[in-house]
Amino acid sequence: MSKQYILGIESTAHTLGIGIVKEGSIIANTKDSYVTEKGGIIPVEAARHHAKAKEDVYKRALEEAGIKEGDIKAIAFSQGPGLDPCLLEGLGFAKELAKKLNVPIVPLNHCIAHLEVGRLTGAKDPVMLYASGANTQIIAYAAGKYRIFGETLDIGVGNFIDTFARYAGMGFPGGPRIAELADKIKGEVDKEKLGSHYIELPYSIKGMDVAFSGLLTNLKQKLESNKYRIEDLAFSLQETAFAMLVEAAERALAHTGKNELLLGGGVACNKRLQEMCRIMCNERGAKLFVPEPELLQDNGAMIAFLGEIMLNARIKIDSANTGKIDIKPRERTDEVEVKWK
Ligand code: ATP
Numbered sequence: 001m002s003k004q005y006i007l008g009i010e011s012t013a014h015t016l017g018i019g020i021v022k023e024g025s026i027i028a029n030t031k032d033s034y035v036t037e038k039g040g041i042i043p044v045e046a047a048r049h050h051a052k053a054k055e056d057v058y059k060r061a062l063e064e065a066g067i068k069e070g071d072i073k074a075i076a077f078s079q080g081p082g083l084d085p086c087l088l089e090g091l092g093f094a095k096e097l098a099k100k101l102n103v104p105i106v107p108l109n110h111c112i113a114h115l116e117v118g119r120l121t122g123a124k125d126p127v128m129l130y131a132s133g134a135n136t137q138i139i140a141y142a143a144g145k146y147r148i149f150g151e152t153l154d155i156g157v158g159n160f161i162d163t164f165a166r167y168a169g170m171g172f173p174g175g176p177r178i179a180e181l182a183d184k185i186k187g188e189v190d191k192e193k194l195g196s197h198y199i200e201l202p203y204s205i206k207g208m209d210v211a212f213s214g215l216l217t218n219l220k221q222k223l224e225s226n227k228y229r230i231e232d233l234a235f236s237l238q239e240t241a242f243a244m245l246v247e248a249a250e251r252a253l254a255h256t257g258k259n260e261l262l263l264g265g266g267v268a269c270n271k272r273l274q275e276m277c278r279i280m281c282n283e284r285g286a287k288l289f290v291p292e293p294e295l296l297q298d299n300g301a302m303i304a305f306l307g308e309i310m311l312n313a314r315i316k317i318d319s320a321n322t323g324k325i326d327i328k329p330r331e332r333t334d335e336v337e338v339k340w341k
């Protein structure tokens, strides 16, 4: 039997990802990410990267799945939110493939894909702490929609970490490098002495909302003063920023009465953040669900996964009508009508 597979395209920011799913199982998940040694992400350059990488990533996905183009029955793609030039590459590729293969397109919301793919961990009705570069939100399903219970009031936690890392002369992405520096201290000193490396930093949370720009300014000033070790700053950055996220997530669990916490987004790859979430969940009798790192970071599999769910609910645009599809760079999680639940 042919035409059983959904192909998903992710291109919202730094990653061009292609995933293939069949009946809720991930058959392929390939990607190529834009990285820099020094500066941050430049949207048009990231888009250029995606344009160059797409054919190869697509080929690799088909190979990994062991299928032919003709076996694909729909193309799902991230319609937003994200960077305009990057989204346009994804849209263009989706249209090109839909036309070539004569199959429908399923446009979908990137943030909700992060959440829905969490089903694979066994989470049924979770609160999701979505901590990525551009986004930091506490999302849960309530009364027909995915609602945002709390979010960053300025920049995403990943962008905050990346900006500080760039300022300190590290490249992009900075999250893993900051984590390495923070871990260095753990390797160096006993647990009881960790506190002496902790530098007090501004802690900013209002209800379930958080903010990072004050913390960023403060860290930059501390770095410039040359009075602190970069390892200690990295360690304190993580302890402070992650404590804010965990506090917001805990409030959302209490507020919604739900007892599952699901992690999503690239920053959720951080082992210390996972540990802090686990401690909080244990204390309140909730269960923590952490997807594989390949599914936490931007990836095509989550797009294909949600695409299949939506296609099964008959949400699609036939290949003859693809001209009407556009990108939605600023689409918010709670604007999406969840017709598939
Ligand atoms: P979105 O479009 O959903 O905002 P994104 O484009 O930022 O996502 P992700 O892959 O979800 O992409 O997340 C990337 C972010 O994750 C970067 O800011 C990166 O520094 C951060 N990150 C990756 N690994 C770690 C880690 N181990 N610790 C902290 N941050 C990390």
Ligand code: FE2
Binding pocket: 110, 114, 132, 265, 266, 297, 298
């Ligand atoms: Fe993402």
